[in-house]
Amino acid sequence: MKKKKVSITDLAKELNVTPSTVSRALNGLGNISTKRKEQIVNLAQKYGYRPNHIAKSMVSNKTFNIGLILPEFTHNYFNNILAGIESITYQKGYQLLICTSDALKEKEEKSCMTLLDARVDGILAAAGNSSDNLDHFSKIIDYGTPLVLLDRICEDLNTSYVITNxxxxxxxxxxxxxxxxxxxxxxxxxxxxxxxxxxxxxxxxxxxxxxxxxxxxxxxxxxxxxxxxxxxxxxxxxxxxxxxxxxxxxxxxxxxxxxxxxxxxxxxxxxxxxxxxxxxxxxxxxxxxxxxxPAYEIGKRAAEILLKIIEENIEVPMTEQLKTSxxxxxxxxxxxxxx
Amino acid sequence: MKKKKVSITDLAKELNVTPSTVSRALNGLGNISTKRKEQIVNLAQKYGYRPNHIAKSMVSNKTFNIGLILPEFTHNYFNNILAGIESITYQKGYQLLICTSDALKEKEEKSCMTLLDARVDGILAAAGNSSDNLDHFSKIIDYGTPLVLLDRICEDLNTSYVITNxxxxxxxxxxxxxxxxxxxxxxxxxxxxxxxxxxxxxxxxxxxxxxxxxxxxxxxxxxxxxxxxxxxxxxxxxxxxxxxxxxxxxxxxxxxxxxxxxxxxxxxxxxxxxxxxxxxxxxxxxxxxxxxxPAYEIGKRAAEILLKIIEENIEVPMTEQLKTSxxxxxxxxxxxxxx
DNA sequence: AACTATTAGGCAAACGTTTGACTGGAATTT
DNA sequence: AAATTCCAGTCAAACGTTTGCCTAATAGTT
Incomplete structure (x- = not known):
């Protein structure tokens, strides 16, 4: 049975202060006396308090999740891309939400909506082989969610790309x-x-x-x-x-x-x-x-670019071409x- | 720039009803006149309303996210496991949050905490080769988050396993x-x-x-x-x-x-x-x-078992052994x- | 016509956190 | 001693949903 974890409010009650005080103490912001802060931090430690990311996301409108759509994971190429992406996201404290599309347009579309519904901060995707309709990707762009496309250029899609020549x-x-x-x-x-x-x-x-x-x-x-x-x-x-x-x-x-x-x-x-x-x-x-x-590099650069767009609020799409050998x-x- | 998406409250305001009414209309629950319901559904459609999963998670205490910890993704074995897992989670509407541990205890520990902080509904993990200390996995169990371990048995860990003989x-x-x-x-x-x-x-x-x-x-x-x-x-x-x-x-x-x-x-x-x-x-x-x-099968079975534990609230660990050939x-x- | 039963929808709390605005009191300045 | 500044902390709203409880109005029964 999933246990209820201790919350900021629980800590606040126990110390007869308000949740805001606890929040400020734990985040090091605002005006708080040293002893009170110590007291709160200690209690948090004692109970093994862990901030609830979901609640944080609610107020900050940021999830620290990145969506990833790849056709499949049984070929080496995409795994190396994944490894490259992960190397960056891990380091920057983002989590990867992954979806496979099996190169099917239907699954690809569904994945886009799922990721959007999950309120990911950005999406990395390698489009499958379904030629024509790319509405689902435009939807991502319309929603204003940063999108970096890998590997394939899609002419009509005005977004960022990482490709090879x-x-x-x-x-x-x-x-x-x-x-x-x-x-x-x-x-x-x-x-x-x-x-x-x-x-x-x-x-x-x-x-x-x-x-x-x-x-x-x-x-x-x-x-x-x-x-x-x-x-x-x-x-x-x-x-x-x-x-x-x-x-x-x-x-x-x-x-x-x-x-x-x-x-x-x-x-x-x-x-x-x-x-x-x-x-x-x-x-x-x-x-x-x-x-x-350079599959690993592709993933790495794509992740770097995506995080740059997210964190620096960049609006203009960039395309980067990596060299084959x-x-x-x-x-x-x-x-x-x-x- | 990330656009603010239309919320249930927005719809409610526009129709001069309360958010609860909109919620009930959209979820098909509660008492609602057919015309009102229609009206609400239509407006939702018009604005392309999409429920906010984060907010849902807050109240339901369920994220529909599954955490996955694997040593790496550059070897085929783990990719097939991943593919097997994904085949089940996709079908059941869960998303995968993935972490690589590089078989390092330190990263493995951090990944556990990250996933716990993200309030995943369950965790699938293949322990790396760090022999001794498995406290991070016990922590998952202590928190009451369902855990299925792959591939390796860890004697001291009373949880579910999927292994081969x-x-x-x-x-x-x-x-x-x-x-x-x-x-x-x-x-x-x-x-x-x-x-x-x-x-x-x-x-x-x-x-x-x-x-x-x-x-x-x-x-x-x-x-x-x-x-x-x-x-x-x-x-x-x-x-x-x-x-x-x-x-x-x-x-x-x-x-x-x-x-x-x-x-x-x-x-x-x-x-x-x-x-x-x-x-x-x-x-x-x-x-x-x-x-x-049978890597794909291992992943598949592990995911099936985890989801069973999650959805049916099963407390007693199960171990399944798959056959090699x-x-x-x-x-x-x-x-x-x-x- | 009087009463009951049903229905449609509102109210408010809850989930856990953050944050701007506010306040009571102490400390400092004049 | 009065006025000012500062500090520690409180209040309340907000994020988007869900849901148990309540109520007004309508419909149905005698």
Whole structure:
């Protein structure tokens, strides 16, 4: 049975003073004689008094809670983001209220309302893949609750963002493939309506163009297709492929498996680059070259920005772009040797 | 700037009724004429009225928040636990307040107080590795806040638990090694003061005993030793080792790497079994045989039990033990063929 | 028409805290 | 001695809800 905890009023009664006096004594504000203060503090200590945050929130209109909406927690990327966020919120004395959206718009909407109803001081969210309607996020903005969006830009939403430069990350990866001698590079792409995957796709195209290679639609495969493995095999049967740039490490891993089955030499015959630097990249063999996203940093910066907005009452949205970096492992050739 | 949201009192004023009437109308309780009710509901809708959970909590002494304390969120095991918990709390309308302890007693203690101060309805916690003092958890119990502990049993703490049978899991793994022809089995063990790793150690010993094999202290290596790799090599140089049973998949992975370096045939010469079924087990090559812990289930059951305690006001602690299962992959021989 | 029963809604306290305005008395100044 | 300043602490409202108790008015019964 939940016990009733001792309140300021209880302490006040016992000492025949008013709650306001106790409050002032405990908070070190207002005019209070030293002995009275001591007396109150001692009694509070004796009873193990703990201020009721709920009541505090009522009057201050501040909860010290931050809402967090992420698609899921089973992939490493989001966990590192979470860890990064937590590192900041913990230090600043905020608690995290978390919601998973499963990338479903419906759950995402519900989560927004829940967090708003909980009167969180701010919200951090990574939008799922539901393309169009972002009314629920506008609602947060309308309510005046600070909002920082992670990872994906949503054009219509005038709020703060922390993103990575997907275009550059992809460009760099493809440039690397080209520099190491690849000319027929397949792109495994993600859904177009997600800004991240679309930008990686653009980066791929731009890198080809910059190096006077033709962009060929036939060399692009959808990573979420149910015929993905067939598509990969078909393309290998049809074209003299020498490189893969995949939108995700998971897709890249699938490709590596197919290549191993076909007894291709990696990276001598065919190079592969993934995206995200999920842990599996280090565990598979050959170890996967990939574009590392600074997930922990993303979370950290997003939390920093959100708290800045909250605490300094900043109205103008800020966007911060963090840099990706290419991690060269065993599925790419050393470009300086093989040019 | 955070906007003031419309309150029940605002609605009441506009309609010249009292807040109580509005409250009753909105909650469907009490005596209210249909037209008045309609009128109030419509106005609430018009203004997008949303009840203030904080205020509700004040009067009901219930927050619909559950506190969660986990050591960290960068390992898969805890994320699956989190996902399992979330699946239940979401469905039942509770929010999760999360704290990481980094397995540090100090942070763990602070988290307990924070959650208690936040007046959560219950707490789920996986104790870190700080052996001794568990006063902070007793404090939760003393305050009468329902507590379910995950993963590790803490003898002195009379509360509810959801655990897995580490002893049996280890026993089964070692029995499997023996059945598939191993006689000189090394155990990579975890810290003694954690019940889970100690029980796995006991399971290892017991399995040897049951099969009339001598337990030899020389065949036990501490997985967290800084000389771990040296220890593995030494033991391989000194004894005719044919099997490894590791306290964790990470240690098992290290062992596999050493064995590959030494050109041992896995599993023909030496078998390896890990623990936990982390994703890496499937990604490394050869794929790692391991003892699978039902992390998602653990979280799910723990949340179910906690909510049951909260909602039905149950006083007597319950302990639930979930079953592990041996996953036979490529680092173990098929025992039926090789006996 | 007189009485009872029912209904719609108001009143006020409560949850625990903070905070601006106020007051009685002591201490200080003139 | 009178006037002023200061101090320690009280008062009461406020935050947004809920809820037991009460009352006025209406409806229903003889």
């Amino acid at each position: 997907d275009f550059d990350g992809a460009f760099e990866a493809v440039q690397y493939l080209i520099d190491s001698g690849c000319h027929n590079i397949v792109h495994i792409k993600g859904p177009d309506y997600i800004s991240t995957s679309f930008n990686r796709f653009l980066g791929y195209q731009q890198a080809l163009k910059k190096n006077s290679l033709n962009y060929r639609e036939e060399l692009v495969i959808a990573g979420d297709s149910e015929f993905f493995l067939d598509d990969v095999n078909n393309i290998l049967n049809t074209f003299p492929i020498d490189g893969f740039f995949a939108f995700s490490d998971y897709n890249a891993y699938e490709v590596v498996k197919v290549l191993k089955q076909r007894d291709c030499k990696i990276p001598e015959d065919i190079s592969v680059i993934g995206y995200a630097d999920e842990p599996l990249a280090q565990y598979i063999s050959p170890q996967l070259s990939t574009v590392k996203q 290419l991690v060269h492992r065993e599925t790419t050739k050393n470009k300086f040797i093989s040019i | 580490d002893f049996d899991g280890a026993f089964e793994a070692v029995q499997y090694l023996i059945d598939s022809g191993c006689h000189n089995i090394v155990h990579i063990k975890g810290p003694d003061y954690i019940s889970t790793s100690f029980n796995r150690f006991l399971g290892y010993q017991q399995a040897l005993k049951k099969n009339s094999l001598n337990y030899r202290e020389e065949l036990v290596i501490a997985g967290d030793s800084e000389f771990f790799l040296d220890d593995v090599n030494n033991i391989l140089n000194t004894f005719p080792i044919d099997g490894f049973f590791a306290f964790s998949d990470y240690n098992a992975y290290e062992v596999v790497k050493v064995l590959k370096q030494r050109d041992c045939k896995i599993p023909e010469d030496i078998s390896v079994i890990g623990y936990a079924d982390e994703p890496l087990a499937q990604y490394i090559s050869p794929q790692l045989s391991t003892v699978k812990q 041996l996953v036979h992959r490529e680092t173990t021989k098929n025992k039926f063929i090789s006996i």
